[in-house]
Amino acid sequence: MYTLTDISKTYRKGQHRVTALDGLNLSIAAGEWLAIQGRTGSGKTTLLQLLGALDHPSSGVINFDGRDLARLTEADLVDVRASSIGFVFQTFNLIPTLSARENVEVALIPQGLSAAQRRTRVAEALASVGLADRASHLPAELSGGQQQRVGIARALVKAPSVLLADEPTGNLDVDTRDEIMALLEALWRDRGLTLVLVTHDTAIARRAQRVATMDDGHLSVAPGERPQPGHATGGRSQPGQQ
Amino acid sequence: MSSTSDARFFFTYLFRELQRRRRQALLTALGLAAGAGLVLTVTAASAGVQDAQATVLHSLYGVGTDVTVTQAPPPSNPGSLPTAGGQSSSKFVFSPGKSPQHVDQLGETDGLGALPASSVAAIARLPGVKDVAGGITALDTKLTIPALSQLGQNGAPPGGLPQGTTCTVDGVDLAHLGLGPFGSAALSAGRSFRDADANANVAVIDSGYATAGKLTVGSTVTIAHIAFTVVGVVDQPQGAGAADVYLPLARAQALAATPHVPSSVGKVDVIYVVAASGAAVPMVRQEIARLLPGATVTTASSLASDVTGSLASAASLISDLGRWLAGAVLVAAFVIAGLLSAAAVTRRVREIGTLKAFGWRTRRIVAQIMGESAVIGIIGAALGTAVGFAGAALIQALAPGLAATVSSNPGSAPAENVSLNATGEHTSIAQGAQHTVPVHLSAPVSAETIGLAVLLALLGAVIAGSFGAWRAARLRPAQAMASVA
Numbered sequence: 001m002y003t004l005t006d007i008s009k010t011y012r013k014g015q016h017r018v019t020a021l022d023g024l025n026l027s028i029a030a031g032e033w034l035a036i037q038g039r040t041g042s043g044k045t046t047l048l049q050l051l052g053a054l055d056h057p058s059s060g061v062i063n064f065d066g067r068d069l070a071r072l073t074e075a076d077l078v079d080v081r082a083s084s085i086g087f088v089f090q091t092f093n094l095i096p097t098l099s100a101r102e103n104v105e106v107a108l109i110p111q112g113l114s115a116a117q118r119r120t121r122v123a124e125a126l127a128s129v130g131l132a133d134r135a136s137h138l139p140a141e142l143s144g145g146q147q148q149r150v151g152i153a154r155a156l157v158k159a160p161s162v163l164l165a166d167e168p169t170g171n172l173d174v175d176t177r178d179e180i181m182a183l184l185e186a187l188w189r190d191r192g193l194t195l196v197l198v199t200h201d202t203a204i205a206r207r208a209q210r211v212a213t214m215d216d217g218h219l220s221v222a223p224g225e226r227p228q229p230g231h232a233t234g235g236r237s238q239p240g241q242q
Numbered sequence: 243m244s245s246t247s248d249a250r251f252f253f254t255y256l257f258r259e260l261q262r263r264r265r266q267a268l269l270t271a272l273g274l275a276a277g278a279g280l281v282l283t284v285t286a287a288s289a290g291v292q293d294a295q296a297t298v299l300h301s302l303y304g305v306g307t308d309v310t311v312t313q314a315p316p317p318s319n320p321g322s323l324p325t326a327g328g329q330s331s332s333k334f335v336f337s338p339g340k341s342p343q344h345v346d347q348l349g350e351t352d353g354l355g356a357l358p359a360s361s362v363a364a365i366a367r368l369p370g371v372k373d374v375a376g377g378i379t380a381l382d383t384k385l386t387i388p389a390l391s392q393l394g395q396n397g398a399p400p401g402g403l404p405q406g407t408t409c410t411v412d413g414v415d416l417a418h419l420g421l422g423p424f425g426s427a428a429l430s431a432g433r434s435f436r437d438a439d440a441n442a443n444v445a446v447i448d449s450g451y452a453t454a455g456k457l458t459v460g461s462t463v464t465i466a467h468i469a470f471t472v473v474g475v476v477d478q479p480q481g482a483g484a485a486d487v488y489l490p491l492a493r494a495q496a497l498a499a500t501p502h503v504p505s506s507v508g509k510v511d512v513i514y515v516v517a518a519s520g521a522a523v524p525m526v527r528q529e530i531a532r533l534l535p536g537a538t539v540t541t542a543s544s545l546a547s548d549v550t551g552s553l554a555s556a557a558s559l560i561s562d563l564g565r566w567l568a569g570a571v572l573v574a575a576f577v578i579a580g581l582l583s584a585a586a587v588t589r590r591v592r593e594i595g596t597l598k599a600f601g602w603r604t605r606r607i608v609a610q611i612m613g614e615s616a617v618i619g620i621i622g623a624a625l626g627t628a629v630g631f632a633g634a635a636l637i638q639a640l641a642p643g644l645a646a647t648v649s650s651n652p653g654s655a656p657a658e659n660v661s662l663n664a665t666g667e668h669t670s671i672a673q674g675a676q677h678t679v680p681v682h683l684s685a686p687v688s689a690e691t692i693g694l695a696v697l698l699a700l701l702g703a704v705i706a707g708s709f710g711a712w713r714a715a716r717l718r719p720a721q722a723m724a725s726v727a
Contacts (some may be wrong), residue, residue, distance in 0.1 A: 034509060051722060052599065055718065078603055081598075081600065093596040095255075097259055097262045102251070102254065105251060106597065106600055109248065109601075110598075154600070
């Protein structure tokens with residue numbers, strides 16, 4: 001699915017250059033669940049942005065299903081995001097003026113589907129996260145857990161191959177956290193998704209097949225509690241792989 | 243395909259967003275409304291001033307006249323009669339004799355020079371000219387010159403200078419009764435002129451003059467010692483162009499005498515021109531000026547520079563203060579709207595980043611923001627139009643009556659006010675004859691003015707939206723996660 005080779009990302013911050021990723025190598029197999037951990041500012045969100053085709057690396061190659069995301073134009077990256085990648089955010093990032101149904105529909109706008117197709121898929125997505133009866137509610141009328149469920153439905157409504165989750169339980173209490181993680185795990189398992197999940201929570205990270213730890217732009221990968229997929233090429237840290 | 247559902251989503255998202263920040267949207271719309279409304283009001287007031295200037299022109303030359311042609315006379319000769327009220331002058335040479343002399347003479351007015359009647363035909367052939375008529379404006383003066391024996395040592399009569407009586411006389415082209423001041427007159431008694439009156443001693447008189455002289459249809463008025471039968475009485479709009487007595491042009495030409503043209507037969511001193519359209523007026527003016535290089539060609543717009551009084555002050559106020567104020571408010575509204583739009587996008591950084599993360603193209607996001615601005619612009623345009631109408635109505639309701647003071651023959655040489663001395667020579671030169679026309683300032687709102695106001699409000703909204711759209715276009719999709727670095 002992903003093969004990242006010698007990826008670096010530097011930012012200019014005032015007069016200084018900040019290195020967020022420094023010669024990073026990583027492979028992620030299709031259908032794998034990878035957790036990414038690390039301190040604040042260690043580069044994990046930057047890595048997620050590159051995996052999500054939200055940004056270009058400063059150098060290196062990001063092979064995604066045979067295409068180098070580092071070389072694609074912005075228009076091509078938009079197409080990749082629109083068709084293949086779903087995002088779940090810590091702060092849900094729902095549009096406050098739109099209902100749950102309309103928030104999910106947001107992800108289908110670039111698809112060019114008919115109104116009937118949209119309605120069907122939005123209803124299915126909301127049903128899959130257990131919110132069929134909350135479709136017309138505004139985000140402010142939903143609990144945090146329900147809002148994140150809407151966020152997950154929005155991410156999955158276009159049937160992406162990759163789900164990138166940035167601290168999806170970071171703003172939730174423990175009970176809701178477990179509920180959301182159970183949902184994500186079920187969706188990952190049932191849909192054969194490639195799940196990359198950034199989290200500070202070690203307990204959650206351990207539920208993944210592999211756990212990648214970011215430290216000052218460098219990456220080390222360790223196995224999680226869940227058995228690794230037989231065809232995964234990322235696996236344990238390989239020589240030359242961080 | 244998805245165009246209908248896309249449009250539905252577009253407008254749902256748009257109106258919900260505007261609803262969310264309705265105070266800001268309303269503020270922006272009000273700003274645009276204030277600017278557009280002021281422009282509309284000032285433009286309407288400006289149109290009102292132009293209408294007023296046209297009213298002044300028409301009061302002088304009659305409704306429907308687009309262009310008038312006059313000519314200044316050559317320098318005057320000594321020996322003129324005194325004038326009544328400084329209104330105009332008739333000039334001729336006289337000498338006190340052994341016995342009193344009773345003078346009744348029709349002479350030129352306020353410095354108007356004679357134009358050959360062939361000019362009328364020549365102008366009629368010019369492109370853009372719809373109709374032409376020549377006329378004579380003259381002054382009939384009745385005066386008794388005292389005998390030499392009645393003059394004192396200082397050369398003046400002991401009781402003071404003799405006071406004559408005058409009346410204004412217009413020679414009317416009977417083939418074009420609708421042109422010139424007579425065209426504005428409404429018949430109140432008797433009849434108007436007929437073609438058969440061309441060489442008859444008949445007159446139509448002003449109702450005010452008739453009342454003052456206790457004249458009615460069938461009475462006679464004496465002009466240059468000739469008795470004319472009154473065949474009609476007319477009411478005329480209050481203005482400077484109203485004559486006391488109207489005569490057939492040919493009779494007026496036969497009677498009028500000037501120091502330069504002993505007989506006015508075949509001469510006119512005013513030519514009234516109607517253009518084929520309003521747009522043709524400048525061209526007609528240019529063509530006439532080329533045809534008659536020495537003539538003064540006057541239009542409503544050129545008359546504006548000759549108008550003084552409160553109308554001129556109002557025109558100046560609207561032109562100077564009004565336009566600057568409207569412009570300043572409009573620019574301020576544009577800038578504030580632009581800043582508010584950019585600020586709104588700044589508050590939506592994560593939202594826009596999220597849309598981009600989900601594959602929304604920048605142009606779609608820009609369209610969404612521009613759509614929001616366009617709706618604000620439409621609201622601003624509607625409010626601005628209402629504000630503009632209210633402003634125009636206020637001007638009409640509250641504007642004090644204005645007065646326009648203008649030379650009765652703009653562009654002509656100044657008329658001479660003369661007084662009599664013992665040697666019968668004129669002694670002073672005074673201002674030309676001026677008339678004050680009361681004008682009510684209106685503020686007509688035309689479709690073009692409304693269109694301009696709407697256009698400005700929409701333009702302001704587009705400019706404001708462009709600020710926000712530019713900001714949104716530059717946002718990176720990674721902004722969706724920016725706060726969780």
